Amino acid sequence: MASAHLMRVVQTVEVLEAVVRRAFGPHGGQVLFTRDTGQAMVSRSGTRILTALRLDNPLARMIVEWVSGHSSRTGDGSKSFILLLASLVRTIDRAACWDLSLSHSSGSDLHCSSARRLAYELLSFSLQLDHLITVRVVPYGQRLAWKDMFTVLPSPVQKLLLAFFHTRLSHNNCIFISGLLCELLSNWTAEDPQPYSALQFLNDTWPALYTPVVGFPVGNSRLLEGQIIHRDFAVPSTPTAQGPVKAVVLTEPLGRFMEAGDVLQIGNKGSISPLGSFTERSLECVLSHLQSLGVSVLLSSVKQSAAVLALAAQAQMGVVECIGQEDLVLFSRLSEATPVSTFWNIRPENVVSLAFCKPILLGAHRYVHVGFPAKDHLRPCSLVVCGAGAGQSEQHALAMQDAIKMLLTTWQPPASEQLENPTHVTAKNTSHHQSGLQGCVLTAGGTFEFLLSRALRQNSVNGQSNVVSWILADSLLCIPRYIYSNKPGSFAQIQATIGKFPEHPVDGTIHLKCERSTQDPGLESAFCKYQLLLAVLQCVSQLFRTDAVIHTSSRLKTISNISCEEGGEAEG
Structure with missing residues:
Protein backbone atom coordinates (compact mmCIF):
# COMPACT_ATOMS: atom_id res chain seq x y z
CA MET A 1 0.00 0.00 0.00
CA ARG A 143 -34.70 -6.51 28.68
CA LEU A 144 -37.53 -5.69 26.33
CA ALA A 145 -40.85 -7.30 27.17
CA TRP A 146 -43.18 -7.14 24.18
CA LYS A 147 -46.27 -7.53 26.36
CA ASP A 148 -45.38 -4.24 28.09
CA MET A 149 -46.23 -2.41 24.87
CA PHE A 150 -49.88 -3.15 25.56
CA THR A 151 -49.89 -2.47 29.31
CA VAL A 152 -47.20 0.13 30.09
CA LEU A 153 -47.20 3.65 28.66
CA PRO A 154 -44.73 4.57 27.43
CA SER A 155 -43.36 1.05 27.06
CA PRO A 156 -39.67 0.26 26.40
CA VAL A 157 -40.61 -0.65 22.83
CA GLN A 158 -42.18 2.78 22.35
CA LYS A 159 -39.09 4.47 23.81
CA LEU A 160 -36.89 2.44 21.48
CA LEU A 161 -38.94 3.49 18.45
CA LEU A 162 -39.13 7.13 19.52
CA ALA A 163 -35.34 7.39 19.89
CA PHE A 164 -34.95 5.73 16.49
CA PHE A 165 -37.27 8.17 14.71
CA HIS A 166 -35.60 11.15 16.40
CA THR A 167 -32.50 10.34 14.34
CA ARG A 168 -34.39 9.85 11.06
CA LEU A 169 -37.36 12.20 10.81
CA SER A 170 -38.38 15.75 11.53
CA HIS A 171 -38.76 16.30 15.27
CA ASN A 172 -42.36 17.47 14.77
CA ASN A 173 -43.47 14.09 13.43
CA CYS A 174 -41.48 11.63 15.56
CA ILE A 175 -44.07 11.12 18.32
CA PHE A 176 -46.93 10.71 15.85
CA ILE A 177 -45.07 8.26 13.58
CA SER A 178 -43.78 6.15 16.49
CA GLY A 179 -47.30 5.95 17.94
CA LEU A 180 -48.74 4.96 14.56
CA LEU A 181 -46.15 2.19 14.15
CA CYS A 182 -46.82 0.92 17.67
CA GLU A 183 -50.52 0.71 16.82
CA LEU A 184 -49.66 -1.23 13.66
CA LEU A 185 -47.43 -3.63 15.60
CA SER A 186 -50.05 -4.20 18.28
CA ASN A 187 -52.61 -5.18 15.62
CA TRP A 188 -50.28 -7.65 13.91
CA THR A 189 -48.53 -9.22 16.88
CA ALA A 190 -51.64 -9.89 18.99
CA GLU A 191 -49.68 -9.54 22.23
CA ASP A 192 -47.33 -12.35 21.21
CA PRO A 193 -44.48 -12.54 23.79
CA GLN A 194 -42.13 -13.65 20.99
CA PRO A 195 -42.97 -11.36 18.06
CA TYR A 196 -40.08 -12.38 15.79
CA SER A 197 -42.24 -14.25 13.25
CA ALA A 198 -44.77 -11.39 13.09
CA LEU A 199 -41.98 -8.83 12.62
CA GLN A 200 -40.45 -10.98 9.90
CA PHE A 201 -43.82 -11.15 8.16
CA LEU A 202 -44.20 -7.36 8.28
CA ASN A 203 -40.70 -6.86 6.94
CA ASP A 204 -41.18 -9.32 4.07
CA THR A 205 -44.55 -7.92 3.00
CA TRP A 206 -43.95 -4.23 3.77
CA PRO A 207 -44.25 -2.86 0.18
CA ALA A 208 -47.83 -4.18 0.07
CA LEU A 209 -48.71 -3.07 3.59
CA TYR A 210 -48.53 0.69 3.09
CA THR A 211 -50.02 3.16 0.63
CA PRO A 212 -48.41 6.59 0.07
CA VAL A 213 -50.84 9.49 -0.30
CA VAL A 214 -49.57 12.82 -1.58
CA GLY A 215 -51.03 16.23 -0.84
CA PHE A 216 -52.12 15.75 2.77
CA PRO A 217 -50.40 16.48 6.10
CA VAL A 218 -48.46 13.69 7.79
CA GLY A 219 -51.01 13.81 10.62
CA ASN A 220 -53.63 12.38 8.26
CA SER A 221 -51.75 9.07 8.13
CA ARG A 222 -53.79 6.25 9.63
CA LEU A 223 -54.46 2.52 9.77
CA LEU A 224 -57.18 0.81 7.75
CA GLU A 225 -58.63 -2.58 8.53
CA GLY A 226 -57.66 -5.34 6.10
CA GLN A 227 -55.57 -4.84 2.96
CA ILE A 228 -55.35 -2.20 0.27
CA ILE A 229 -54.88 -3.77 -3.17
CA HIS A 230 -53.18 -1.14 -5.29
CA ARG A 231 -55.46 -1.52 -8.31
CA ASP A 232 -58.95 -0.26 -9.13
CA PHE A 233 -61.92 -2.38 -10.17
CA ALA A 234 -61.94 -3.08 -13.90
CA VAL A 235 -65.56 -4.14 -13.36
CA PRO A 236 -67.24 -2.67 -10.24
CA SER A 237 -68.29 -5.10 -7.56
CA THR A 238 -71.92 -5.26 -6.46
CA PRO A 239 -72.06 -5.18 -2.64
CA THR A 240 -73.79 -8.15 -1.08
CA ALA A 241 -76.72 -7.47 1.21
CA GLN A 242 -75.32 -9.69 3.92
CA GLY A 243 -72.76 -12.40 4.48
CA PRO A 244 -69.17 -12.69 3.30
CA VAL A 245 -67.85 -11.85 -0.16
CA LYS A 246 -66.47 -14.85 -2.03
CA ALA A 247 -63.51 -14.44 -4.38
CA VAL A 248 -61.16 -16.47 -6.59
CA VAL A 249 -57.56 -15.58 -7.44
CA LEU A 250 -56.57 -16.13 -11.09
CA THR A 251 -53.08 -16.12 -12.55
CA GLU A 252 -53.99 -16.57 -16.24
CA PRO A 253 -56.47 -14.90 -18.64
CA LEU A 254 -59.82 -16.64 -18.40
CA GLY A 255 -59.94 -17.01 -22.20
CA ARG A 256 -56.79 -19.11 -22.17
CA PHE A 257 -58.38 -21.70 -19.90
CA MET A 258 -60.23 -23.19 -22.91
CA GLU A 259 -58.65 -23.61 -26.30
CA ALA A 260 -59.52 -25.75 -29.31
CA GLY A 261 -59.68 -29.41 -28.43
CA ASP A 262 -59.90 -28.83 -24.63
CA VAL A 263 -62.71 -30.06 -22.48
CA LEU A 264 -64.63 -28.13 -19.85
CA GLN A 265 -65.85 -29.71 -16.62
CA ILE A 266 -68.96 -28.05 -15.22
CA GLY A 267 -70.70 -28.84 -11.96
CA ASN A 268 -69.84 -31.23 -9.20
CA LYS A 269 -71.31 -34.38 -10.79
CA GLY A 270 -68.62 -34.80 -13.41
CA SER A 271 -70.61 -33.69 -16.48
CA ILE A 272 -68.24 -32.79 -19.31
CA SER A 273 -68.95 -30.58 -22.31
CA PRO A 274 -66.60 -30.68 -25.34
CA LEU A 275 -65.46 -27.35 -26.77
CA GLY A 276 -64.36 -26.99 -30.34
CA SER A 277 -63.44 -23.29 -30.04
CA PHE A 278 -63.54 -20.45 -27.59
CA THR A 279 -66.94 -18.76 -27.84
CA GLU A 280 -69.02 -16.32 -25.86
CA ARG A 281 -71.29 -19.15 -24.81
CA SER A 282 -68.38 -21.09 -23.30
CA LEU A 283 -67.38 -18.03 -21.31
CA GLU A 284 -70.91 -17.74 -20.03
CA CYS A 285 -70.60 -21.34 -18.83
CA VAL A 286 -67.40 -20.42 -17.02
CA LEU A 287 -68.97 -17.48 -15.23
CA SER A 288 -72.07 -19.51 -14.50
CA HIS A 289 -69.88 -22.14 -12.84
CA LEU A 290 -68.16 -19.46 -10.75
CA GLN A 291 -71.54 -18.07 -9.71
CA SER A 292 -72.65 -21.55 -8.70
CA LEU A 293 -69.71 -21.53 -6.29
CA GLY A 294 -70.88 -18.19 -4.90
CA VAL A 295 -67.99 -16.21 -6.42
CA SER A 296 -68.74 -12.50 -6.77
CA VAL A 297 -65.20 -11.12 -7.22
CA LEU A 298 -62.37 -12.21 -9.55
CA LEU A 299 -58.88 -11.14 -8.48
CA SER A 300 -56.47 -11.53 -11.38
CA SER A 301 -52.72 -11.02 -11.60
CA VAL A 302 -53.02 -10.60 -15.40
CA LYS A 303 -55.22 -8.61 -17.76
CA GLN A 304 -58.49 -10.24 -18.79
CA SER A 305 -60.09 -9.95 -22.21
CA ALA A 306 -62.81 -7.45 -23.05
CA ALA A 307 -65.26 -10.35 -23.45
CA VAL A 308 -64.57 -11.55 -19.91
CA LEU A 309 -65.08 -8.04 -18.50
CA ALA A 310 -68.32 -7.56 -20.42
CA LEU A 311 -69.77 -10.87 -19.29
CA ALA A 312 -68.63 -10.26 -15.71
CA ALA A 313 -70.45 -6.92 -15.75
CA GLN A 314 -73.61 -8.64 -16.95
CA ALA A 315 -73.28 -11.20 -14.18
CA GLN A 316 -72.65 -8.39 -11.64
CA MET A 317 -69.30 -9.96 -10.81
CA GLY A 318 -66.47 -7.62 -9.83
CA VAL A 319 -63.09 -7.96 -11.55
CA VAL A 320 -59.74 -6.62 -10.38
CA GLU A 321 -56.96 -7.25 -12.89
CA CYS A 322 -53.19 -6.74 -13.11
CA ILE A 323 -52.68 -7.07 -9.36
CA GLY A 324 -49.02 -6.67 -8.46
CA GLN A 325 -47.05 -9.64 -7.21
CA GLU A 326 -46.44 -8.08 -3.80
CA ASP A 327 -50.14 -7.39 -3.25
CA LEU A 328 -51.03 -10.87 -4.47
CA VAL A 329 -48.56 -12.56 -2.12
CA LEU A 330 -49.88 -10.64 0.88
CA PHE A 331 -53.49 -11.39 -0.05
CA SER A 332 -52.74 -15.10 -0.46
CA ARG A 333 -51.03 -15.27 2.92
CA LEU A 334 -53.81 -13.43 4.74
CA SER A 335 -56.70 -15.23 3.06
CA GLU A 336 -54.89 -18.58 2.67
CA ALA A 337 -56.11 -18.54 -0.94
CA THR A 338 -54.62 -20.85 -3.55
CA PRO A 339 -54.32 -19.04 -6.90
CA VAL A 340 -55.55 -21.07 -9.88
CA SER A 341 -54.18 -21.02 -13.40
CA THR A 342 -56.68 -23.29 -15.18
CA PHE A 343 -60.44 -23.32 -15.06
CA TRP A 344 -60.82 -27.05 -14.44
CA ASN A 345 -58.77 -26.67 -11.22
CA ILE A 346 -61.32 -24.33 -9.64
CA ARG A 347 -62.95 -26.15 -6.76
CA PRO A 348 -64.91 -24.97 -3.72
CA GLU A 349 -61.67 -25.03 -1.71
CA ASN A 350 -60.22 -22.40 -4.10
CA VAL A 351 -62.96 -19.94 -3.13
CA VAL A 352 -62.04 -17.60 -0.26
CA SER A 353 -64.42 -15.66 1.96
CA LEU A 354 -63.78 -11.97 2.59
CA ALA A 355 -65.44 -9.75 5.17
CA PHE A 356 -65.79 -7.07 2.49
CA CYS A 357 -64.39 -6.04 -0.90
CA LYS A 358 -65.10 -2.45 -1.92
CA PRO A 359 -63.50 0.52 -3.70
CA ILE A 360 -61.69 3.16 -1.68
CA LEU A 361 -60.40 6.62 -2.66
CA LEU A 362 -57.05 7.60 -1.16
CA GLY A 363 -55.82 10.95 -2.37
CA ALA A 364 -56.15 11.06 -6.14
CA HIS A 365 -56.19 7.27 -6.61
CA ARG A 366 -58.86 4.60 -6.33
CA TYR A 367 -57.91 1.22 -4.90
CA VAL A 368 -59.62 -1.97 -3.76
CA HIS A 369 -60.14 -2.41 -0.02
CA VAL A 370 -60.60 -5.97 1.25
CA GLY A 371 -61.23 -7.27 4.75
CA PHE A 372 -60.62 -10.68 6.27
CA PRO A 373 -62.58 -12.66 8.85
CA ALA A 374 -61.20 -12.48 12.40
CA LYS A 375 -58.73 -15.23 13.17
CA ASP A 376 -56.43 -15.99 16.12
CA HIS A 377 -57.03 -12.54 17.61
CA LEU A 378 -55.01 -10.97 14.79
CA ARG A 379 -56.21 -7.70 13.32
CA PRO A 380 -54.65 -7.40 9.84
CA CYS A 381 -54.41 -3.76 8.81
CA SER A 382 -52.81 -1.55 6.19
CA LEU A 383 -51.02 1.73 6.65
CA VAL A 384 -51.84 4.97 4.84
CA VAL A 385 -48.82 7.30 4.89
CA CYS A 386 -49.59 10.90 3.98
CA GLY A 387 -47.17 13.64 3.02
CA ALA A 388 -47.06 17.03 1.34
CA GLY A 389 -45.00 15.48 -1.43
CA ALA A 390 -44.09 12.03 -2.70
CA GLY A 391 -40.65 12.30 -1.12
CA GLN A 392 -42.02 12.99 2.36
CA SER A 393 -44.52 10.13 2.39
CA GLU A 394 -41.93 7.67 1.07
CA GLN A 395 -39.39 8.90 3.61
CA HIS A 396 -41.75 8.21 6.50
CA ALA A 397 -42.70 4.80 5.10
CA LEU A 398 -39.04 3.78 4.67
CA ALA A 399 -38.24 4.97 8.19
CA MET A 400 -41.03 2.79 9.55
CA GLN A 401 -39.78 -0.22 7.61
CA ASP A 402 -36.25 0.37 8.92
CA ALA A 403 -37.68 0.55 12.44
CA ILE A 404 -39.23 -2.90 11.90
CA LYS A 405 -35.84 -4.22 10.72
CA MET A 406 -34.24 -2.74 13.82
CA LEU A 407 -36.79 -4.48 16.06
CA LEU A 408 -36.28 -7.71 14.13
CA THR A 409 -32.53 -7.52 14.66
CA THR A 410 -32.96 -6.63 18.33
CA TRP A 411 -35.30 -9.53 19.07
CA GLN A 412 -33.64 -12.49 17.41
CA THR A 546 -6.44 -2.46 -0.66
CA ASP A 547 -3.00 -1.76 -2.11
CA ALA A 548 -3.89 0.96 -4.60
CA VAL A 549 -6.64 2.44 -6.74
CA ILE A 550 -5.92 2.24 -10.46
CA HIS A 551 -7.83 4.56 -12.76
CA THR A 552 -8.50 3.19 -16.26
CA SER A 553 -10.04 4.78 -19.32
CA SER A 554 -11.33 1.50 -20.78
CA ARG A 555 -12.97 -1.68 -19.58
CA LEU A 556 -10.68 -4.07 -17.74
CA LYS A 557 -10.07 -7.41 -19.44
CA THR A 558 -10.72 -10.52 -17.40
CA ILE A 559 -9.16 -13.90 -18.02
CA SER A 560 -12.39 -15.17 -19.58
CA ASN A 561 -12.54 -12.16 -21.92
CA ILE A 562 -8.93 -12.65 -22.98
CA SER A 563 -9.55 -16.35 -23.62
CA CYS A 564 -12.60 -15.56 -25.75
CA GLU A 565 -10.67 -12.99 -27.77
CA GLU A 566 -7.78 -15.38 -28.31
CA GLY A 567 -10.22 -18.10 -29.34
CA GLY A 568 -11.89 -15.76 -31.80
CA GLU A 569 -8.58 -14.78 -33.37
CA ALA A 570 -7.59 -18.43 -33.70
CA GLU A 571 -10.85 -19.30 -35.41
CA GLY A 572 -10.48 -16.39 -37.78
Missing part, protein backbone atom coordinates in the same frame (compact mmCIF):
# COMPACT_ATOMS: atom_id res chain seq x y z
CA ALA A 2 1.47 3.33 -1.04
CA SER A 3 1.54 6.23 1.40
CA ALA A 4 -0.52 8.30 -1.05
CA HIS A 5 -3.21 5.63 -1.02
CA LEU A 6 -3.34 5.64 2.79
CA MET A 7 -3.79 9.41 2.71
CA ARG A 8 -6.52 9.00 0.11
CA VAL A 9 -8.38 6.58 2.39
CA VAL A 10 -8.29 9.13 5.22
CA GLN A 11 -9.45 11.93 2.96
CA THR A 12 -12.29 9.86 1.47
CA VAL A 13 -13.83 8.85 4.79
CA GLU A 14 -13.50 12.40 6.11
CA VAL A 15 -15.42 13.78 3.12
CA LEU A 16 -18.25 11.30 3.75
CA GLU A 17 -18.05 12.14 7.45
CA ALA A 18 -18.58 15.83 6.71
CA VAL A 19 -21.71 14.99 4.69
CA VAL A 20 -23.51 12.89 7.31
CA ARG A 21 -22.32 14.78 10.38
CA ARG A 22 -24.83 17.59 9.82
CA ALA A 23 -27.77 15.18 10.03
CA PHE A 24 -26.43 13.05 12.89
CA GLY A 25 -27.97 12.70 16.30
CA PRO A 26 -31.27 13.79 17.81
CA HIS A 27 -30.44 17.45 17.13
CA GLY A 28 -29.19 16.92 13.58
CA GLY A 29 -30.71 18.79 10.67
CA GLN A 30 -32.10 17.63 7.36
CA VAL A 31 -30.09 17.60 4.15
CA LEU A 32 -31.53 19.18 1.02
CA PHE A 33 -30.71 17.63 -2.37
CA THR A 34 -31.68 19.00 -5.75
CA ARG A 35 -31.92 16.53 -8.61
CA ASP A 36 -31.28 17.24 -12.29
CA THR A 37 -35.02 17.41 -12.84
CA GLY A 38 -35.25 20.26 -10.32
CA GLN A 39 -37.02 18.10 -7.75
CA ALA A 40 -35.87 18.75 -4.20
CA MET A 41 -35.34 15.98 -1.64
CA VAL A 42 -35.10 16.63 2.08
CA SER A 43 -33.93 13.76 4.26
CA ARG A 44 -32.19 12.82 7.51
CA SER A 45 -31.73 9.18 6.50
CA GLY A 46 -28.03 8.43 6.29
CA THR A 47 -28.48 5.71 3.68
CA ARG A 48 -30.62 7.93 1.49
CA ILE A 49 -28.18 10.81 1.79
CA LEU A 50 -25.15 8.66 0.92
CA THR A 51 -26.80 6.84 -1.98
CA ALA A 52 -27.96 10.17 -3.44
CA LEU A 53 -24.35 11.34 -3.80
CA ARG A 54 -22.60 11.14 -7.17
CA LEU A 55 -19.42 9.31 -6.28
CA ASP A 56 -16.61 8.93 -8.79
CA ASN A 57 -14.14 7.78 -6.15
CA PRO A 58 -14.11 3.95 -6.07
CA LEU A 59 -13.18 3.92 -2.38
CA ALA A 60 -16.18 6.10 -1.57
CA ARG A 61 -18.46 3.84 -3.62
CA MET A 62 -17.13 0.78 -1.78
CA ILE A 63 -17.78 2.41 1.60
CA VAL A 64 -21.31 3.40 0.62
CA GLU A 65 -21.97 -0.18 -0.50
CA TRP A 66 -20.83 -1.40 2.92
CA VAL A 67 -23.12 1.10 4.62
CA SER A 68 -26.09 0.19 2.42
CA GLY A 69 -25.56 -3.51 3.04
CA HIS A 70 -25.45 -3.02 6.80
CA SER A 71 -28.49 -0.73 6.81
CA SER A 72 -30.53 -3.11 4.64
CA ARG A 73 -29.96 -5.88 7.20
CA THR A 74 -30.40 -4.00 10.46
CA GLY A 75 -32.33 -0.88 9.38
CA ASP A 76 -30.12 1.38 11.45
CA GLY A 77 -26.67 2.89 11.92
CA SER A 78 -25.72 4.31 8.52
CA LYS A 79 -24.56 7.69 9.87
CA SER A 80 -22.88 6.14 12.90
CA PHE A 81 -21.13 3.75 10.50
CA ILE A 82 -19.44 6.62 8.65
CA LEU A 83 -18.54 8.56 11.81
CA LEU A 84 -17.06 5.52 13.54
CA LEU A 85 -15.24 4.48 10.37
CA ALA A 86 -13.63 7.92 10.02
CA SER A 87 -12.60 7.94 13.67
CA LEU A 88 -11.07 4.46 13.41
CA VAL A 89 -9.13 5.28 10.24
CA ARG A 90 -7.66 8.41 11.81
CA THR A 91 -6.80 6.63 15.06
CA ILE A 92 -5.14 3.73 13.21
CA ASP A 93 -3.11 6.23 11.19
CA ARG A 94 -1.93 7.96 14.38
CA ALA A 95 -1.21 4.65 16.10
CA ALA A 96 0.89 3.51 13.13
CA CYS A 97 2.98 6.69 13.34
CA TRP A 98 3.37 6.20 17.08
CA ASP A 99 4.41 2.59 16.52
CA LEU A 100 7.13 3.67 14.11
CA SER A 101 8.42 6.32 16.49
CA LEU A 102 8.80 3.73 19.26
CA SER A 103 10.75 1.44 16.97
CA HIS A 104 12.87 4.37 15.70
CA SER A 105 11.94 3.45 12.12
CA SER A 106 10.71 5.52 9.22
CA GLY A 107 9.38 5.10 5.72
CA SER A 108 5.98 5.16 4.06
CA ASP A 109 5.99 1.41 3.41
CA LEU A 110 6.57 0.64 7.09
CA HIS A 111 3.85 3.10 8.05
CA CYS A 112 1.35 1.43 5.71
CA SER A 113 2.36 -2.04 6.85
CA SER A 114 1.84 -1.03 10.46
CA ALA A 115 -1.61 0.44 9.67
CA ARG A 116 -2.62 -2.72 7.82
CA ARG A 117 -1.44 -4.90 10.71
CA LEU A 118 -3.43 -2.86 13.22
CA ALA A 119 -6.58 -3.12 11.09
CA TYR A 120 -6.09 -6.89 10.90
CA GLU A 121 -5.61 -7.16 14.65
CA LEU A 122 -8.73 -5.09 15.25
CA LEU A 123 -10.77 -7.49 13.13
CA SER A 124 -9.31 -10.46 15.01
CA PHE A 125 -10.02 -8.73 18.33
CA SER A 126 -13.70 -8.51 17.36
CA LEU A 127 -13.95 -12.19 18.39
CA GLN A 128 -13.88 -10.99 21.99
CA LEU A 129 -16.42 -8.20 21.63
CA ASP A 130 -19.60 -10.24 22.12
CA HIS A 131 -18.33 -11.60 25.45
CA LEU A 132 -17.03 -8.20 26.55
CA ILE A 133 -20.33 -6.49 25.74
CA THR A 134 -22.38 -9.23 27.40
CA VAL A 135 -20.37 -9.07 30.63
CA ARG A 136 -19.49 -5.38 30.87
CA VAL A 137 -22.27 -3.51 29.01
CA VAL A 138 -25.49 -5.54 29.01
CA PRO A 139 -25.86 -5.53 32.85
CA TYR A 140 -26.45 -1.76 32.68
CA GLY A 141 -29.38 -2.19 30.29
CA GLN A 142 -32.81 -3.76 30.46
CA PRO A 413 -30.30 -11.64 15.83
CA PRO A 414 -29.54 -14.05 12.99
CA ALA A 415 -26.18 -15.77 13.35
CA SER A 416 -25.62 -15.40 9.61
CA GLU A 417 -25.24 -11.64 10.02
CA GLN A 418 -21.89 -11.96 11.76
CA LEU A 419 -18.67 -11.15 9.99
CA GLU A 420 -18.62 -12.98 6.69
CA ASN A 421 -14.89 -13.71 6.78
CA PRO A 422 -14.59 -17.27 8.15
CA THR A 423 -10.95 -16.70 8.98
CA HIS A 424 -11.90 -14.34 11.79
CA VAL A 425 -15.49 -14.54 12.99
CA THR A 426 -18.09 -17.14 12.18
CA ALA A 427 -21.60 -17.84 13.38
CA LYS A 428 -20.24 -20.66 15.53
CA ASN A 429 -17.77 -18.30 17.18
CA THR A 430 -20.36 -15.69 18.15
CA SER A 431 -23.65 -17.48 18.70
CA HIS A 432 -22.88 -18.64 22.25
CA HIS A 433 -23.12 -15.08 23.58
CA GLN A 434 -25.97 -13.76 21.44
CA SER A 435 -28.55 -14.72 24.03
CA GLY A 436 -27.02 -12.09 26.32
CA LEU A 437 -27.53 -9.38 23.69
CA GLN A 438 -30.94 -10.46 22.44
CA GLY A 439 -33.65 -8.02 23.44
CA CYS A 440 -31.30 -5.85 25.47
CA VAL A 441 -31.65 -2.06 25.28
CA LEU A 442 -29.72 0.78 26.90
CA THR A 443 -30.36 4.44 27.45
CA ALA A 444 -29.76 6.29 24.18
CA GLY A 445 -27.27 9.11 23.87
CA GLY A 446 -23.89 7.36 23.93
CA THR A 447 -24.40 4.98 26.87
CA PHE A 448 -23.26 1.96 24.86
CA GLU A 449 -20.15 3.75 23.61
CA PHE A 450 -19.19 5.10 27.03
CA LEU A 451 -19.58 1.70 28.73
CA LEU A 452 -17.75 -0.26 26.04
CA SER A 453 -14.97 2.33 25.85
CA ARG A 454 -14.44 2.04 29.60
CA ALA A 455 -14.38 -1.76 29.38
CA LEU A 456 -11.88 -1.64 26.51
CA ARG A 457 -9.55 0.71 28.38
CA GLN A 458 -9.58 -1.61 31.39
CA ASN A 459 -9.00 -4.50 29.03
CA SER A 460 -5.96 -2.74 27.53
CA VAL A 461 -4.45 -2.47 31.01
CA ASN A 462 -5.17 -6.02 32.16
CA GLY A 463 -5.06 -7.88 28.84
CA GLN A 464 -2.58 -8.39 26.05
CA SER A 465 -4.32 -6.47 23.25
CA ASN A 466 -3.23 -3.09 24.55
CA VAL A 467 -2.96 -1.14 21.29
CA VAL A 468 -6.10 -2.40 19.55
CA SER A 469 -8.19 -2.00 22.73
CA TRP A 470 -6.98 1.57 23.07
CA ILE A 471 -7.70 2.30 19.38
CA LEU A 472 -11.24 0.99 19.60
CA ALA A 473 -11.91 2.63 22.98
CA ASP A 474 -10.77 6.03 21.72
CA SER A 475 -12.64 5.77 18.42
CA LEU A 476 -15.95 4.80 20.04
CA LEU A 477 -16.15 8.10 21.91
CA CYS A 478 -16.58 9.98 18.64
CA ILE A 479 -20.29 9.03 18.68
CA PRO A 480 -21.18 10.72 22.02
CA ARG A 481 -18.86 13.63 21.14
CA TYR A 482 -20.94 14.34 18.05
CA ILE A 483 -24.19 13.84 19.99
CA TYR A 484 -23.18 16.44 22.60
CA SER A 485 -21.15 18.69 20.31
CA ASN A 486 -23.46 21.58 21.13
CA LYS A 487 -23.18 20.87 24.89
CA PRO A 488 -19.62 19.77 25.69
CA GLY A 489 -20.35 19.85 29.42
CA SER A 490 -22.88 17.03 29.03
CA PHE A 491 -20.25 14.80 27.43
CA ALA A 492 -17.87 15.24 30.35
CA GLN A 493 -20.70 14.86 32.89
CA ILE A 494 -21.93 11.53 31.51
CA GLN A 495 -18.41 10.19 31.06
CA ALA A 496 -17.61 10.99 34.68
CA THR A 497 -20.88 9.47 35.87
CA ILE A 498 -20.30 6.21 34.03
CA GLY A 499 -16.73 6.10 35.30
CA LYS A 500 -18.09 5.78 38.85
CA PHE A 501 -20.29 2.79 38.06
CA PRO A 502 -19.21 -0.60 39.42
CA GLU A 503 -17.56 -2.85 36.87
CA HIS A 504 -19.91 -5.73 37.64
CA PRO A 505 -23.32 -4.52 38.88
CA VAL A 506 -25.10 -7.03 41.08
CA ASP A 507 -28.14 -5.07 42.22
CA GLY A 508 -30.11 -5.36 38.98
CA THR A 509 -30.54 -2.93 36.13
CA ILE A 510 -28.94 0.50 36.36
CA HIS A 511 -30.68 3.24 34.43
CA LEU A 512 -28.52 6.15 33.40
CA LYS A 513 -29.94 9.59 34.10
CA CYS A 514 -28.48 12.76 32.72
CA GLU A 515 -29.16 16.28 33.86
CA ARG A 516 -28.60 17.67 30.37
CA SER A 517 -32.33 17.64 29.53
CA THR A 518 -35.73 16.95 31.00
CA GLN A 519 -36.65 14.99 27.88
CA ASP A 520 -36.40 11.20 28.02
CA PRO A 521 -33.52 10.24 25.68
CA GLY A 522 -35.19 6.94 24.83
CA LEU A 523 -33.55 3.56 24.32
CA GLU A 524 -31.35 1.88 21.74
CA SER A 525 -30.58 -1.73 20.89
CA ALA A 526 -27.38 -3.28 22.22
CA PHE A 527 -27.28 -5.90 19.49
CA CYS A 528 -27.74 -3.34 16.71
CA LYS A 529 -24.76 -1.48 18.17
CA TYR A 530 -22.77 -4.70 18.24
CA GLN A 531 -23.65 -5.46 14.61
CA LEU A 532 -22.62 -1.93 13.62
CA LEU A 533 -19.25 -2.34 15.30
CA LEU A 534 -18.56 -5.65 13.54
CA ALA A 535 -19.52 -4.22 10.14
CA VAL A 536 -17.28 -1.16 10.59
CA LEU A 537 -14.29 -3.26 11.66
CA GLN A 538 -14.66 -5.45 8.61
CA CYS A 539 -14.93 -2.39 6.36
CA VAL A 540 -11.77 -0.91 7.93
CA SER A 541 -9.89 -4.13 7.31
CA GLN A 542 -11.03 -4.17 3.69
CA LEU A 543 -9.95 -0.57 3.16
CA PHE A 544 -6.47 -1.18 4.53
CA ARG A 545 -6.06 -4.42 2.58
